[in-house]
Amino acid sequence: MYDNILIPTDGSKAAENAVDQAIDVAxxxxxxxxxxxxxxVDATSYSLGTEQVDRIRQGNLDEMTEVKExxxxxxxxxxxxxxxxxxxxEEHVRAGEPARAIRKFVEENDIDLVxxxxxxxxxxxxxxxGSVTEKVLRRTRLPVLVVDVRGESAVEE
Amino acid sequence: MIPLQAEALxxxxxxxxxxxxxxxxxxxxxxxxxxxxxxxxxxxVAGRGIGNIENGMAIGANWMSAASYLGLAGLVALAGFYGLxxxxxxxxxxxxxxxxxxxxxxxxxxYTAPDFVGDRFNSPTARALAAFTTxxxxxxxxxxxxxxxxxxxxxxxxxxxxxxxxVMMTITVGYLALSGMLGATKNMAVQYVILxxxxxxGVYVVGFTGGYSTVLPQLxxxxxxxELGRQFSAPFLGANTYYVWVATAFSLIFGTCGLPxxxxxxxxxxxxxxxxxxxxxxxxxxxxxxxxxxxxAAFGVDLYAQVNGISPAAVFSxxxxxxxAEGDVIVVLAAQFATLPRWFVGLVAAGAMAAAIATTAxxxxxxSSAVAxxxxxxxVNPEAxxxxxxxxxxxxxxxxxxxxxxxxFNPPALIGELVAYAFSLAxxxxxxxxxxxxxxxxxxxxxxxxxxxxxLLLWIGSVVNSVxxxxxxxxATIAGDGGALIPVYAQYVPPIGAALVGTPLVFLVTIAxxxxxxxxxxxTKKMVRQCHSPEPMxxxxxxxxxxSDSNAPADD
Numbered sequence: 001m002y003d004n005i006l007i008p009t010d011g012s013k014a015a016e017n018a019v020d021q022a023i024d025v026a027x028x029x030x031x032x033x034x035x036x037x038x039x040x041v042d043a044t045s046y047s048l049g050t051e052q053v054d055r056i057r058q059g060n061l062d063e064m065t066e067v068k069e070x071x072x073x074x075x076x077x078x079x080x081x082x083x084x085x086x087x088x089x090e091e092h093v094r095a096g097e098p099a100r101a102i103r104k105f106v107e108e109n110d111i112d113l114v115x116x117x118x119x120x121x122x123x124x125x126x127x128x129x130g131s132v133t134e135k136v137l138r139r140t141r142l143p144v145l146v147v148d149v150r151g152e153s154a155v156e157e
Numbered sequence: 158m159i160p161l162q163a164e165a166l167x168x169x170x171x172x173x174x175x176x177x178x179x180x181x182x183x184x185x186x187x188x189x190x191x192x193x194x195x196x197x198x199x200x201x202v203a204g205r206g207i208g209n210i211e212n213g214m215a216i217g218a219n220w221m222s223a224a225s226y227l228g229l230a231g232l233v234a235l236a237g238f239y240g241l242x243x244x245x246x247x248x249x250x251x252x253x254x255x256x257x258x259x260x261x262x263x264x265x266x267x268y269t270a271p272d273f274v275g276d277r278f279n280s281p282t283a284r285a286l287a288a289f290t291t292x293x294x295x296x297x298x299x300x301x302x303x304x305x306x307x308x309x310x311x312x313x314x315x316x317x318x319x320x321x322x323x324v325m326m327t328i329t330v331g332y333l334a335l336s337g338m339l340g341a342t343k344n345m346a347v348q349y350v351i352l353x354x355x356x357x358x359g360v361y362v363v364g365f366t367g368g369y370s371t372v373l374p375q376l377x378x379x380x381x382x383x384e385l386g387r388q389f390s391a392p393f394l395g396a397n398t399y400y401v402w403v404a405t406a407f408s409l410i411f412g413t414c415g416l417p418x419x420x421x422x423x424x425x426x427x428x429x430x431x432x433x434x435x436x437x438x439x440x441x442x443x444x445x446x447x448x449x450x451x452x453x454a455a456f457g458v459d460l461y462a463q464v465n466g467i468s469p470a471a472v473f474s475x476x477x478x479x480x481x482a483e484g485d486v487i488v489v490l491a492a493q494f495a496t497l498p499r500w501f502v503g504l505v506a507a508g509a510m511a512a513a514i515a516t517t518a519x520x521x522x523x524x525s526s527a528v529a530x531x532x533x534x535x536x537v538n539p540e541a542x543x544x545x546x547x548x549x550x551x552x553x554x555x556x557x558x559x560x561x562x563x564x565x566f567n568p569p570a571l572i573g574e575l576v577a578y579a580f581s582l583a584x585x586x587x588x589x590x591x592x593x594x595x596x597x598x599x600x601x602x603x604x605x606x607x608x609x610x611x612x613l614l615l616w617i618g619s620v621v622n623s624v625x626x627x628x629x630x631x632x633a634t635i636a637g638d639g640g641a642l643i644p645v646y647a648q649y650v651p652p653i654g655a656a657l658v659g660t661p662l663v664f665l666v667t668i669a670x671x672x673x674x675x676x677x678x679x680x681t682k683k684m685v686r687q688c689h690s691p692e693p694m695x696x697x698x699x700x701x702x703x704x705s706d707s708n709a710p711a712d713d
Contacts (some may be wrong), residue, residue, distance in 0.1 A: 039543075049522055
């Protein structure tokens with residue numbers, strides 16, 4: 001049923017939380033897992049300065065050691081878990097606005113399931129930070145499995 | 158105290174200038190938006206670097222603030238020969254950058270100024286000191302911009318200065334939010350073109366209609382100097398001694414090289430060659446304005462005297478003397494006095510706004526990275542996700558925007574002076590770290606920390622000694638008539654020229670401490686050597702990469 005499962009990750013706990021579920025599904029169907037880290041251009045321009053965005057635009061991610069390290073770490077986590085379960089895995093890095101980059105990746109790579117974590121932000125935090133998961137949900141026609149970071153309890157208290 | 162309002166300025170709502178300013182702002186937003194939504198996902202195409210000329214224009218716009226566009230001519234108008242120290246200082250700095258720092262910084266390959274200091278000296282404390290200094294500079298510098306925008310906004314929209322500052326700063330922060338940080342940077346080339354066209358048009362038209370000049374106002378204004386009185390023809394009078402002139406020029410030269418928002422433009426260009434050439438182009442684009450500024454100042458002073466029916470000498474002293482606020486808008490005033498059409502004066506005013514907005518954007522971007530990257534991600538929460546960095550970055554911009562706005566309302570005198578002092582701060586604290594860090598591999602952490610602390614103390618001491626007595630009653634009593642707590646210190650370490658004593662002292666302290674303490678690790682030394690290697694570095698390499706590659710065990 002599923003051949004290519006996408007796990008977008010930003011290296012946060014919320015994202016890593018979704019990995020187990022995704023690998024479990026992938027193992028059942030013998031699917032390939034794609035771990036995707038998106039270098040958020042907004043974040044880069046706020047934290048490293050807009051000049052660094054130009055660097056990324058030029059394709060010079062290799063010279064931005066910290067950014068690359070972070071990306072490798074995030075996708076590496078997925079790869080390690082996948083390897084432990086004998087699941088095929090590919091690691092990818094893209095740059096751009098996360099929700100758009102994920103949508104584009106989905107179109108180009110025949111993805112048929114997206115598994116992603118959610119921080120479960122609400123109120124002001126959601127307005128300021130937005131929810132990447134929500135945008136992906138709205139903008140793709142694929143099944144999306146959302147794993148809430150707050151875990152076990154089934155309903156919001 | 159400098160009065161807030163420029164009395165001679167015609168403050169009322171003017172339709173055509175308002176339309177010009179509105180169209181200009183709208184075009185910034187459109188350009189910013191286009192770059193914001195431009196396809197950033199498929200950007201793994203190598204080789205689309207920023208060219209020399211575009212980067213040079215951005216360097217120019219980023220650098221030339223309201224202080225350059227309005228204040229420089231104002232300074233020359235009010236202080237005469239002393240004002241030339243600013244023209245010399247603010248341009249010569251780029252030579253030092255070109256020869257000693259630009260290409261080497263590019264080879265080192267870090268992201269921000271505090272990043273360089275932190276990684277070169279392996280010290281979080283040094284990084285924190287540099288980040289704090291960066292933030293302080295961005296803050297005091299932006300206040301000057303807010304004031305400049307407020308003054309010019311008054312001419313166009315006719316509001317009081319306080320609501321005008323609020324409106325202009327809200328527009329600037331909103332512009333950063335709407336067009337995005339990237340859009341704001343891309344706009345700088347456009348803003349440069351607007352500001353230089355407006356300024357040069359102003360100089361040429363005022364010079365021509367006033368009968369002062371024809372083709373080269375940059376030289377022809379010389380004919381006015383005899384008439385303009387002693388501030389122009391007989392320099393070094395009163396408090397502006399020869400020593401202060403040299404100290405000021407020195408501070409401004411090395412301060413320019415230490416300013417984080419200037420340096421950041423060299424980290425990212427494609428290669429060292431581009432770094433060098435964009436420095437050259439940047440300097441040329443800056444000079445286009447600086448050559449013309451003294452001419453504008455001379456015309457402005459002469460016109461001021463004519464309009465008020467006084468002798469040129471009376472412009473500088475006496476009851477009808479030009480006020481500080483009027484000096485600040487001399488460029489717009491000169492166009493107004495020359496009875497040029499309103500839309501034309503509006504154009505000159507719009508150029509000032511373009512200058513202020515470009516610089517404020519550059520400063521706010523540097524401030525946000527000092528907080529979001531250097532302080533938050535590197536020191537407070539190393540696990541920070543990209544989303545958290547966005548949140549911190551945005552909060553920084555809103556926070557510093559609000560702080561700058563509130564500060565700009567009231568004590569502009571103290572803050573206005575602090576802008577110039579920011580240069581001696583950068584020159585004493587940051588420049589020696591960049592220079593020694595890049596040019597002497599044995600500079601170590603202990604040396605850097607000792608040097609930065611001494612520099613910071615010397616600068617704070619100088620401000621407390623000479624500036625605070627003007628504002629704090631208790632200190633004024635101690636200081637007495639001299640206006641300084643320790644007159645000798647004030648004479649040789651004036652806050653505006655503190656770097657003349659400070660920079661060599663910081664160099665000495667850093668070198669001495671580095672010699673008596675253990676040498677830095679071999680890896681750091683190799684990084685420094687790599688910055689000067691004659692071998693061209695690949696486009697995708699940094700000094701750190703090259704070093705770690707050569708150290709890697711041969712396992713493949």
